[in-house]
Amino acid sequence: MRRRDFLWLLSCASSAGLLPGCMRSIVRGDPYEASPFGNVRLLHFTDCHAQLLPIYFREPNVNIGIAGASGRPPHLVGRHFLEYIGAAAGSSDAHAFTYLDFAAAAEQFGKVGGFAHLKTLIDRQRDEAGEGNSLLLDGGDTWQGSATALWTRGRDMVYACNLLGVDIMTGHWEFTYRDDEVLQNIERFDGEFIAQNVRVTEDALFDGVAAYDEDSGHAFKPYTIREVGGRRVAVIGQAFPYTPIANPRRFIPDWTFGIRDDDMQELVDRVRENEKVDAVIVLSHNGMDVDVKMAGRVSGVDAILGGHTHDGVPHPLIIENAGGKTLVTNAGSNGKFLAVLDLDIGNGKVNDYRYRLLPVFANLLPADSAMQAYIDDVRRPYLDKLQEPLAVAESLLYRRGNFNGTFDQVICDALREVRGADISLSPGFRWGTSVLPGDTITMERVMDQTAMTYPETYVRDMSGAEIKTILESVADNLFHTDPYLQQGGDMVRVGGLNFSCDPTASMNYRIADMTLDDGRTLDAGKKYKVAGWATTGSESPGEPVWEVLAEYLRAKKTIRVDKLNTPVLKNVAGNAGLADYSGALE
Amino acid sequence: MKVHRRLMLKGMLALGAIAAWPRLLLAARPDSAFSANDADKAIADLFGQIPLDSDQVKMKIPDIAENGAVVPVTVSTDLDNVESISIVVVNNPTPLAAVFLLTPRSIPSVAVRIKMGQTSQVRALVSAGGNLYSTSKDVKVTIGGCGG
Secondary structure (H helix, E strand, O other): OOHHHHHHHHHHHHHHHHOOOOHHHHOOOOOOOOOOOOOEEEEEEOOOOOOOOOEEOOOOOEOOOOHHHOOOOOOOOHHHHHHHHOOOOOOHHHHHHOOOOHHHHHHHHOOEOOHHHHHHHHHHHHHHHOOOOEEEEEOOOOOOOOHHHHHOOOHHHHHHHHHHOOOEEOOOHHHHOOHHHHHHHHHHOOOEEEOOOOEEOHHHHHOOOOOOOOOOOEOOEOEEEEEEOOEEEEEEEEOOOOHHHHOOHHHOOOEEOOOOHHHHHHHHHHHHHHOOOOEEEEEEOOOHHHHHHHHHHOOOOOEEEEOOOOOEEEEEEEEEEOOEEEEEEEEOOOOOEEEEEEEEEEOOEEEEEEEEEEEOEHHHOOOOHHHHHHHHHHHHHHHHHHOOEEEEEOOOEOOOOOOOOHHHHHHHHHHHHHHOOOEEEEEEOOOOOEEOOOOEEEHHHHHHHHOOOOOEEEEEEEEHHHHHHHHHHHHHHHHOOOHHHOOOOEEEEEEOEEEEEOOOOOOOOOEEEEEEOOOOEOOOOOEEEEEEEOOOOOOOOOOEHHHHHHHHHHHHOEEOOOOOOOOEEOOOOOOOOEOOOOOOEO | OOOOHHHHHHHHHHHHHHHHOOHHHHHOOOHHHHHOOOHHHHHHHHHOOOOEEOOOEEEEOOOEOOOOOOEEEEEEEOOOOEEEEEEEEOOOOOOEEEEEEOOOOOOOEEEEEEOOOOOEEEEEEEEEOOEEEEEEEEEEOOOOOOOO
């Protein structure tokens, strides 16, 4: 019996035992089975946000695409997405890739991800490819997103990635630890950390700050060449270009970022000319729309394996450019998916490919025992804190989507109530796991929404005009027609405030009709008490947001979300990135 | 053309030296252009001619500024007989940010950090052989926050 057959039987047995007749009857055959293909296998996961254990993660029902991105992946939700991938409603793929009927389907299919389960799937994929014929790539946002990652300053994830066998990674939230911590973690990492678009600033170089290459200013190794399946594969790193804008610059004052697609082109040309490579791959944290634009401008790249925007897209987009075609992928988030790109390489080039984005259903994949033991060890000192029950969810709690998710609403309500504010603001992060109705909200789930290095809260007076400027700026970062001017987050979440938003309008003309929850119109000149957290400038003075949220949940005991402060949306009715919207459409 | 950092630093030092010695160049400091509140007026003051868009003027500047107070910009060109390189931030209160006077023998590549009060078009102008060439790019200055 081959190893994979055995594993498959094991997983059937365990799922049959745990969920009698459930998973087994719905998922026909072995969903991870595939015929052999090509000679080089690239495995890719991204944006796991430090979720070591299986979790629930609801995909968005609002992911609006504007201009050229309208109606094309990843800006398809619900039934539009099902149609695109050809999945039947109620199938395991429908559950993995869409929000449809989420709570019921989550009960049915169980949790997703978890490093012990991911490890089993990765090992199987690597065994199939054969020794030396595969690479494991991590697109970043790996060291942040859980309580244990924050409390160990990312170290728990570095060692987990070493056990997982990650060969190469790039980063984004990795840079929200202090620069010296980032460098120490890279030292601990067994693989290579690469980024062509992170440079040491001129000033810092003059002051003698270390760089990977003092002449070019590269802070990290820009690319690496690996022999895989007897072929030479170049992998170029592209970190999140707007890290010092979207996140605090104060933690990494000596590093400067940017898209730098001209440098990317120069590097691709140089690698192709001097390194005799058979394939050039970019491991990117640009976000999918930025990757699509970059793929059209930079030639000579075979595939951009992307992340950041948390889009689980099962088929690569094929983008034409001056030099030919480039595949662009995005592999979802939270450990929910493993991408498998099989390449058929010969005569110095890629002749054919096969791409699969495999959902990591924890019930179908037995936990790898060494990884599970490691995870248990990491968590042991913190278990009491993590497992503290705070309240019971009566509604499905989730974050992901262009506007307020239910969990954001709870955070915004907590900020207003605990800090005594008229209005609250909470960042539109795309990480944060989901909680099913009836489940207990533990401290661990609260930390999934809030665990980061600048969690401090504030209460300050802001004029109506200032509040509008904030909303306009963030909306522009989300809906600008040029992807290079987007930052890849979602809209700032609000509590106590209602407004209308026209995503198709231009900067300063998107937001209107601002009113408080009691119906009063927001006055541009009047001051309002605003509570919030996660300031990127200087550190805010208040307690960390998880303490505010925990205090609120303990007092409430049960949490039901009846009203979302989502805006009235204008001019996007019929957009394929919008369905089952909680607000009005005009 | 790939300008190595060290080479560029040398170029910058050379520029400094040039700026330091020819008194006649310094004597012509265009005060009215530097105090003009309008980009077109500053350019008209400086050159008395309208620039032609040219892909021979290369400008490197971020799409979104990491810090509006110090936005790094590099302007270079393959044109011959370059007399000056200028940088204009259209939406700044005084748009003319810098003028570099060059001799025909200097490498026409300058790097400087400019201040930007708000999102704006940034224009690079190269005066060469009596003609004026330019390129431009919109640069966003934004509040931070969020990100996936």
